[in-house]
Amino acid sequence: MATAFGSQLRALRGVRRERWRDLSPMRKREARFGLLFITPWIIGVLLFNLFPFVASFILSFTRYNVVEPPVWRGLDNYSKILTDDPLFWKSLGNTSVYVGGSVAIRIVLGFALALLLNAKVRFLGMWRTLFYVPSVVPIVALSIVWLYVLNARAGLLNWFLTLFGLPRVRWFADPDYAMLAFLIMSTTWVGVTMVIFLAGLQGIPEEYYDAAKIDGANWLQRLRRVTVPLMTPTIYLNVLINIIAAFQVFTQIFIMTGGSPRDATRTYVLHLFDHAFQYLPPEMGYSSALAWILFMIIFVFTAVIVVSSRRWVFYQG
Amino acid sequence: MTTVNNTRQPYILEQARRRDRQRRLWQICGRLGLYGLLVGVSLWYMAPLFWMFMSSFMPLEQVGIFPPEWIPRQWQFHNYTDALDFWDFGNSLKNTLIITIFSLIGDLASSTIVAYGFARFRFPFRDALFLILLATLMLPFAVRLIPVYIAYNEIGWVNTFWPLIAPNYFGSAFYIFICRQFFLGIPQDLLDAAKIDGASEFRIFTQVMVPLAKPAIVVIAILSFQNSWNDFLGPLIYLQDAKLHTLAIGLYKFQSLPGQGGQYHLQMAASVMMVMPVLIVFFMFQKQFIQGANLSGMKG
Numbered sequence: 001m002a003t004a005f006g007s008q009l010r011a012l013r014g015v016r017r018e019r020w021r022d023l024s025p026m027r028k029r030e031a032r033f034g035l036l037f038i039t040p041w042i043i044g045v046l047l048f049n050l051f052p053f054v055a056s057f058i059l060s061f062t063r064y065n066v067v068e069p070p071v072w073r074g075l076d077n078y079s080k081i082l083t084d085d086p087l088f089w090k091s092l093g094n095t096s097v098y099v100g101g102s103v104a105i106r107i108v109l110g111f112a113l114a115l116l117l118n119a120k121v122r123f124l125g126m127w128r129t130l131f132y133v134p135s136v137v138p139i140v141a142l143s144i145v146w147l148y149v150l151n152a153r154a155g156l157l158n159w160f161l162t163l164f165g166l167p168r169v170r171w172f173a174d175p176d177y178a179m180l181a182f183l184i185m186s187t188t189w190v191g192v193t194m195v196i197f198l199a200g201l202q203g204i205p206e207e208y209y210d211a212a213k214i215d216g217a218n219w220l221q222r223l224r225r226v227t228v229p230l231m232t233p234t235i236y237l238n239v240l241i242n243i244i245a246a247f248q249v250f251t252q253i254f255i256m257t258g259g260s261p262r263d264a265t266r267t268y269v270l271h272l273f274d275h276a277f278q279y280l281p282p283e284m285g286y287s288s289a290l291a292w293i294l295f296m297i298i299f300v301f302t303a304v305i306v307v308s309s310r311r312w313v314f315y316q317g
Numbered sequence: 318m319t320t321v322n323n324t325r326q327p328y329i330l331e332q333a334r335r336r337d338r339q340r341r342l343w344q345i346c347g348r349l350g351l352y353g354l355l356v357g358v359s360l361w362y363m364a365p366l367f368w369m370f371m372s373s374f375m376p377l378e379q380v381g382i383f384p385p386e387w388i389p390r391q392w393q394f395h396n397y398t399d400a401l402d403f404w405d406f407g408n409s410l411k412n413t414l415i416i417t418i419f420s421l422i423g424d425l426a427s428s429t430i431v432a433y434g435f436a437r438f439r440f441p442f443r444d445a446l447f448l449i450l451l452a453t454l455m456l457p458f459a460v461r462l463i464p465v466y467i468a469y470n471e472i473g474w475v476n477t478f479w480p481l482i483a484p485n486y487f488g489s490a491f492y493i494f495i496c497r498q499f500f501l502g503i504p505q506d507l508l509d510a511a512k513i514d515g516a517s518e519f520r521i522f523t524q525v526m527v528p529l530a531k532p533a534i535v536v537i538a539i540l541s542f543q544n545s546w547n548d549f550l551g552p553l554i555y556l557q558d559a560k561l562h563t564l565a566i567g568l569y570k571f572q573s574l575p576g577q578g579g580q581y582h583l584q585m586a587a588s589v590m591m592v593m594p595v596l597i598v599f600f601m602f603q604k605q606f607i608q609g610a611n612l613s614g615m616k617g
Binding site for chain 2: 018019020023027030031032033034035036037038040041042043044045047048049051052053055056059064066113116117119121127128129130131132133134136137138139140141144145146147148149153154156158159162187188191192195196199240244247248250251255269272276277284287288290291292294295298302
């Protein structure tokens with residue numbers, strides 16, 4: 001997808017723009033049909049993307065409680081967020097921990113598992129299914145099960161720790177461990193990145209490895225010099241998708257802790273959601289300002305990754 | 318010279334044999350380690366789900382035991398009927414099905430139509446529009462959440478299913494992307510042949526393209542089903558009326574009901590009831606699920 005984005009962007013450059021009046025009657029007919037077919041999406045993009053995008057920007061400068069009309073407040077919301085909302089910084093910190101941790105887990109573990117499955121194992125389909133199943137389970141059910149897995153008194157994870165002689169942890173009662181608990185839970189979705197990586201690995205021609213072997217490259221050298229470079233487009237895509245998703249982590253945290261203990265698991269979108277839908281009166285303007293700050297943060301991350309990708313993503317051919 | 322050779326050859330052979338044995342031993346160890354790792358990882362992934370299933374049949378006293386027990390001491394099938402007493406499962410199921418089915422129809426119809434437009438016609442700004450389509454995939458939902466909610470509130474759609482169904486009739490960027498990639502792979506000759514036979518653009522679409530694109534359509538159907546069935550935030554915001562609750566919201570409310578916090582065995586039974594349909598669909602269409610995940614990683 002991201003690579004599609006890149007190639008689409010490249011394709012746009014240097015192409016002479018076609019103008020409607022230059023088209024032949026037959027091409028005009030073709031163009032009319034094309035536009036007719038994509039009309040639903042054009043309406044959709046205006047209604048569900050452009051309108052909210054612009055509206056939330058305007059709302060972010062107002063005070064709006066849904067009942068009374070919005071009142072223009074200039075930069076008040078932004079200055080309050082940055083100077084007078086300790087929970088903003090707290091939630092941003094918690095979210096950064098989650099983004100860093102969960103993206104690393106999904107990329108590194110996903111890649112490692114894909115390598116394991118690519119080592120010509122028997123029953124490949126069975127292992128792949130076993131690793132993938134948890135990620136199709138509805139997140140509400142998963143959260144309820146993991147509430148039990150992470151139970152301080154009788155949870156499965158604490159039992160697992162005691163097998164290795166480690167002390168039990170009071171996961172959601174201890175601010176130092178609560179976010180770690182969510183990172184451990186995030187291993188559940190590693191199956192998705194694993195499947196994508198596995199497909200990429202299976203697409204690497206065997207000849208490359210044969211050639212490397214003849215040149216005397218050992219396993220580690222083959223991994224570093226053949227596999228990883230050829231996998232950079234897939235790694236790039238997965239980093240991008242997972243960073244955008246991780247910044248917006250919400251559902252499991254809303255269900256399992258609601259931000260407790262002592263706001264140790266309050267994430268950014270939870271903070272935003274509370275201002276819009278939990279607190280009374282609702283603060284839609286304030287919440288929109290929060291949303292736009294998040295948008296800018298994600299935009300900067302995305303831009304940095306996209307721009308840097310020219311240096312480290314390797315395209316064949 | 319010959320004597321030297323005679324004495325050295327067996328020694329070299331012996332050495333080679335030993336090296337061979339050693340390498341084979343290493344290989345076996347490596348394989349054992351590999352399968353050990355695979356089993357370990359599978360246990361990590363399966364243990365919570367297996368425990369959810371087993372504890373849904375356990376008596377309550379057995380659920381909170383440490384160390385945990387995995388097999389019910391007695392199989393309490395009435396946990397399931399007990400869970401239903403706390404929770405109007407039938408009604409939630411009906412609501413979820415309505416939303417899921419109508420969203421599915423919308424997703425399939427709109428995404429294939431739009432994808433066909435992008436894949437098979439040339440028109441000014443087509444590539445720029447497709448770039449915008451890909452860019453919307455990266456727009457955080459948090460930015461859209463509030464204005465869209467306010468708009469639905471204004472037109473009186475809060476506490477109806479419309480906010481959850483209607484957007485799916487305008488094409489989802491990701492499904493359009495999947496479908497377009499697939500359409501691009503269908504040879505142009507086929508369409509030209511249909512055109513020469515006098516088929517209209519709409520006939521070509523419905524009778525040539527759609528049947529050929531069945532694999533992509535199945536993937537989209539599965540993703541759409543999964544999306545609606547599992548959706549939490551949408552129903553949480555828009556369906557405040559208890560009569561309109563979906564399974565996801567019902568399960569959440571059941572878990573957070575005052576006094577129900579401790580009824581783990583019933584919570585697990587309710588979770589199993591919600592998870593089962595997804596797992597059944599998953600095992601029926603495993604290949605397409607994996608394809609769906611892969612498509613998001615597709616180099617296009």
